[in-house]
Amino acid sequence: MYTVLLPAAGSGKRMGANQNKLFLELRDVPILIHTLRVFEKDSMCQHIVLAVKKEEQAFIEHLLMKYQISKVAAITEGGAERQHSVYACLKASPSRGIVLVHDAARPFIKQEVIHQLVETANQSRAAVAAVRAKDTMKKVENGIIQETVNRESLWIIQTPQAFQFELLEKAERLANEEGFLGTDEAMLVERLGESVHIVESTYDNVKMTTKEDLLFGEVILNKMKQEEQ
Ligand SMILES: Nc1ccn([C@@H]2O[C@H](COP(=O)(O)OP(=O)(O)OP(=O)(O)O)[C@@H](O)[C@H]2O)c(=O)n1
Numbered sequence: 674m675y676t677v678l679l680p681a682a683g684s685g686k687r688m689g690a691n692q693n694k695l696f697l698e699l700r701d702v703p704i705l706i707h708t709l710r711v712f713e714k715d716s717m718c719q720h721i722v723l724a725v726k727k728e729e730q731a732f733i734e735h736l737l738m739k740y741q742i743s744k745v746a747a748i749t750e751g752g753a754e755r756q757h758s759v760y761a762c763l764k765a766s767p768s769r770g771i772v773l774v775h776d777a778a779r780p781f782i783k784q785e786v787i788h789q790l791v792e793t794a795n796q797s798r799a800a801v802a803a804v805r806a807k808d809t810m811k812k813v814e815n816g817i818i819q820e821t822v823n824r825e826s827l828w829i830i831q832t833p834q835a836f837q838f839e840l841l842e843k844a845e846r847l848a849n850e851e852g853f854l855g856t857d858e859a860m861l862v863e864r865l866g867e868s869v870h871i872v873e874s875t876y877d878n879v880k881m882t883t884k885e886d887l888l889f890g891e892v893i894l895n896k897m898k899q900e901e902q
């Protein structure tokens with residue numbers, strides 16, 4: 674069993690919509706609801722904790738009612754940065770054990786990957802979803818290539834990221850006390866000298882970040898619906 678922490682308090686600046694991008698719809702359903710449905714359907718998911726903007730809480734509660742999402746155990750106020758929103762979720766979590774951090778903006782995560790992450794975190798305390806880099810990777814400074822990096826050791830990191838509760842709590846607390854800001858939770862845990870394990874995920878677990886992602890999102894969702902039939 675696990676609890677999922679869903680940061681949903683972003684601004685969606687790169688999406689360029691006039692609203693939180695999580696309210697944009699794919700096949701007539703808000704992105705946020707697509708993500709919530711994955712965890713609502715997963716019998717291993719015990720609780721969902723959401724971080725939201727204060728001014729959006731009432732609308733989100735309305736969406737939860739409308740789409741019959743029942744596993745949300747706590748809604749807390751998000752922070753200025755994603756990391757702060759995740760920490761707020763952690764503090765509001767009603768349960769310990771294994772916690773999964775997942776971007777509310779990644780609606781296509783597969784249940785098999787979630788379960789593999791939970792199993793790995795149960796054994797090894799920390800595991801993140803990732804895919805292998807498949808393009809040629811180069812380090813560039815001032816527009817000039819410095820070196821070609823061997824991609825055999827490069828992975829593109831996604832969410833979910835699964836941790837034993839106490840480990841993530843310590844990593845978040847120290848990062849916040851020391852003013853360290855990471856772009857994911859694994860970075861905070863790596864700072865403690867802990868091993869973070871990779872679980873191979875899928876390339877379609879894309880984050881809805883820019884407008885083009887909405888086009889990919891529609892295609893991925895159509896394919897998933899066809900496979901379900
Ligand atoms: N202060 C923040 C920033 C982000 N997020 C959440 O973290 C996830 C991943 O963040 P990102 O894709 O960067 O979302 P935004 O911050 O909304 O986008 P942008 O950076 O383009 O403004 C999203 O579900 C977003 O809602 C959050 O809860 N609190």
Ligand SMILES: C[C@](O)(CO)[C@H](O)COP(=O)(O)O
Binds near residue numbers: 832857
């Ligand atoms: C956590 C994350 O989704 C892993 O890929 C990513 O680092 C979030 O970063 P962003 O700068 O908010 O897109």
